[in-house]
Amino acid sequence: MRTTSARDKRTASGQRVLILTAGVGSGHNSAAAAVQQACAARADIAEVQVLDVLQVSSVLYRALLSRGYFVLVEGLPWLVEWGYDISNPPFRRRGPIDPWTRVNASPVVGAIKRFRPTAIVCTHFLPAQLLAALLLRGLIDAKTAVVTTDYDFQGLWLSGAFHKIFVAREEGKVELMALGLPSDRVTATGIPIKKQLSPGPVRDSNKPPMLLISAGATGGDYAVSVVRQTLHMRSAFTVTVVCGHNDALRQRIGALVASAGDRYSVLGFTAEMPQLLQRADLFVGKPGGLSASECMAAGLPMVLVNPIPGQEVRNGDYLMEQGAAVRCNTAATIGWKIDQVLRDPGRLQKMQAAAQRTGRPDAxxxxxxxxxxxPSRPLVVTRAAQRTILAASENRFVATDLTGPSSLVRLVDQASGSTVALLQEDELPDLQKRYSTPDGDLVLRRGRASLLLRWEQRRLLRALLRGDDALPVRVEGPLAPFRDLHG
Incomplete structure (x- = not known):
């Protein structure tokens, strides 16, 4: 997927925004489309392009990453959960991009060079890792953003260089700050979703509640079981079932509910999903990050069924914590579960209010x-600092608990006040020896005995100096994360 939109010539000198995504499921691409829509509302953006990095990679690479994931979800869900857990610790993998990924990334690098972006937004961790490598090699001069697409933060998204990382909720920001990330580089915005350009329909409280059942990306037998269970419900209700592109599933469910008259509406793919979310009273389906965010923005509570182990289970935990969802762990009781919500006076309305509070439509x-x-300069996390952050995560420490040579220190740009690097304390002496000023600060300089510098220091200078010859910075220890966040 590669889409481009441009403004008239009067804005030709404005921002050029490149949005990199990966089509593993629909959520990452939906988030990219939402950011593209938001670009259209800004007068300072001259051109925007969306690129699905899998669409320009080899067929085998694309098949293994996209189709292979859903094969595992269907057949080996325990393996998906294991994979999520094993890749969750931040910076567990600190080495260079593997050769296979590097080869498949070549078309993406070419697209970046041709488009010449001033800003790059990543809605998948694959391009985020690639951009970090390019920043550290001094090959791009664009502001880079990593935009996570689930409510729980997964360490796989954290890279060695970026300008901003956006998480779905405040707890994710607290988590990253506890590990040592500076507050000026982490923002809790919610997950980007497309906004309705016209007012949506208003729910009619005088009509029976409308259930919106989504078959999701994998659909099939589980969706049929859910619909079958609703046939046994005693409450008054209507149902709209969305089957997407699965025409066989649409026909199968249509035959199942044929005897129920006009109480059921069975749809295939529809472009009216935003309107359905606004009109429905209760959503029944999987808690994918984007679908959950769309429901919350519409004030639509959820009944969670068959979540994918890992991220969707954690999404569901958060929604239930907010009071905006209930979970049903077996299709055999889902009709009873929905009945419990509908028959308890005021419960549905309380859940709708909780969903409305949770929604972030402006993400x-x-x-x-x-x-x-x-900040115009990236944040660089050195390999040694990455080891510290990984160890802190595995040992359940926060950054301010760390002492000694492996503790974290920050380099702060004196002109902007933004943090530009995280280092281990024992990396400082060599920098101080070369770049110290009389007052104890540092002035990082290009070309000063560059051949004698360690490889990690050369990467740091390339990423931070860019077109400048010098950068004055001051050294600070990490702030207490909760004080920095709340006070």
Missing amino acids: AADVLSELLDG
Whole structure:
């Protein structure tokens, strides 16, 4: 998928935004489309392009990453959960991009060079890792954003260089700050979703509640079981079932509910999903990050069924914590579960209010504002600092608990006040020996005995100096994460 939109010639000198995504499921691409829509609302953006990095990779690479994932979800869900857990610790993998991924990334690098972006937004961790490598090699000069697409933060999204990382909720920001990430580089915006350009329909409280059942990306037998269970419900209700592109499933469910008259409406793919979300009273389906965010923005509570182990289970935990969802762990009781919600006076309305409070409909616009108005230099996390962050995560420490040579220190740009690097304390002496000023600060300089510098220091200078010859910075220890966040 590669889409481009441009403004008239009067804005030709404006921002050029490249949005990199990966079509593993629909959520990452939906988030990219939401950011693209938000770009259209800004007068300072001259051109925007969306690129699905899998669409320009080899057929085998694309098949293994996209189709292979759903094969595992269907046949070996325990393996998906294991994979999520094993890749969750931040910076567990610190080495260079593997050769196979590097080869498949070549078309993406070419697209970046041709488009010449001033800002790059990643809605998948694959391009985020690639951009980190390019920043550290000094090959791009664009502000870069990593936009996570689930409510729980997964360490796989954290890379060694970026300008801003956007998480779905405040707890994710607290988690990253506890590990040592500076508050000026982490923002909790919610997950980007497309906004309705016209007012949606208003729910009619005088009509029976409308259930919206989504078959999801994998659909099939489980969706049929859910619909079959609703046939046994005693409450008054209507149902709209969305089967997507699965025409066989649409016909199968249509035959199942044929005897129920006009109580059921069975749809295939529909472009009216935003309107359905606004009109429905209760959503029944999987808690994918984007679908959950769309429901919350519409004030639509959820009945969660068959979540994918890992991220969707954690999404569901958060929604239930907020009071905006209930989960049903077996299709055999889902009709009873929905009945319990509908028959308890005031419960549905309380869940709708909780969903409304949880929704972040302006997330895409907030991502752009924070990125474009934010620091111009990236944050670099050295390999040694990455080891510290990984160890802190595995040992359940927060950054301020760490002491000694492996503790974290920050380099802060004296001109902007933004943190530009995280280092281990024992990396400082060599920098101080070469770049110290009389008052104890540092002035990082290009070309000063560059051949004698360690490889990690050369990467740091390339990423931070860019077109400058020098950068004055001061050294700080990490702030207490909760004080920095709340006070």
